[in-house]
Amino acid sequence: MNISLRALRYVVATADCGNLTEAAKKLNVSQPSISAALAQVEAELGVQIFVRHHARGVTPTAAGNRIVNDARALLNHARDFATTAQSLGDEVRGEISVGCFWTIATHVMPRLLSTFAEKHPGISVSLDEGDQQHILETLMSGRTEMALAYRLAIPDEVQGELLAELPPYAILHADHPFAGRSEVHLSELVDEDFVMLDLPYSRDYFVGLFHARGIEPRIAFRSRAYELARGLVGHGRGYTITNLVPRTTYTHDGGRVAAVRIAGDPEPIQLMILSLKRQMQRPAVEAFATHLRSAFAAGGDALKPAFAKAG
DSSP, X not given: OOXXXXXXXXXXHHHHHSSHHHHHHHHTXXXXXXXXXXXXHHHHHTSOOEEEETTTEEEEOHHHHHHHHHHHHHHHHHHHHHHHHHTTTSOOOEEEEEEEEHHHHHHHHHHHHHHHHHHOTTEEEEEEEEOHHHXXXXXXXXXXXXXXXXXXXXXXXXXXXXXXXXXXXXXEETTSTTTTOSEEOHHHHTTSEEEEEOOTTHHHHHHHHHHTTTOOOEEEEEESOHHHHHHHHHTTSOBEEESSOOSOSBOTTXXXXXXXXXXXXXXXXXXXXXXXXXXXXXXXXXHHHHHHHHHHSTTOSSSTGGGOOOO
16 A cells, blocks of 8 residues: 555645645645645555545545544654654644633633643644534544533444533623522523523533422523623522533623522533543643643642632
8 A cells, every 4th residue: 555645644735725726826736736645645545534525625534534534643743753853852843733612711721731841842723612512523523533512412433531510500690699699500590581591511510400409490581602602690580500610700891790609410511621532642742631630630620710719
């Protein structure tokens, strides 16, 4: 078998762009070069990687998706080999791609990325943020190599390593009668307006907290943006629920809120490192995973600021 790394780059670029013309522009090569490389790889492997659609580009076949994902991993390893060979004796270097759930990114990533850069200046991190569905899609497609997300709808191809269990908190207006309490029962809030963070799988978790108590929330507003939901609470439009609490009690537009833990031992949400089972982690990726483990371990500083309650 004689497949070059260049040919694999052409395969991956074609999958990312969805057509040969855009892939050629991205790589600054001719379209016939792309076509020839794809034909060579398909002939060498004996597998059709792409379905060609007249005037509508290409889409990977089922086998093609697996080949594209493995090609991404191989290209990453080749890049690491080159940088390591050029800097023997130096620390681990390279670029890694990490997926992160939106709200997790907002709460913990600024500090984590900063402290990681101080420890590993030779590693750059490309962050891809989104909801749980997006995070899983990018991980399974190989566009990210690991992810920091929740244990929600994890497919069989993905493995998870538990970092922390996060209990739910009610976010209330600062002048709410329950704002000064240490705990509040969902049954005490059920007749008030619920401003729900409406993201795939997350919405099921929030509604499930109520159903576990045999009650139904009065959903008054749905939003895909956590800070919008929190802002509405700051203007007295109801309450919301979160498992990660910001350090500040001020919303973006100047409102004030309070975080009160939900009583009754409700189901926590599990924060995980996610990765593909069949994909061996590169040294640079493993360095970031080690950094996450340290930050979220007992005594680590990743969650301390998130649960500090400002006055």
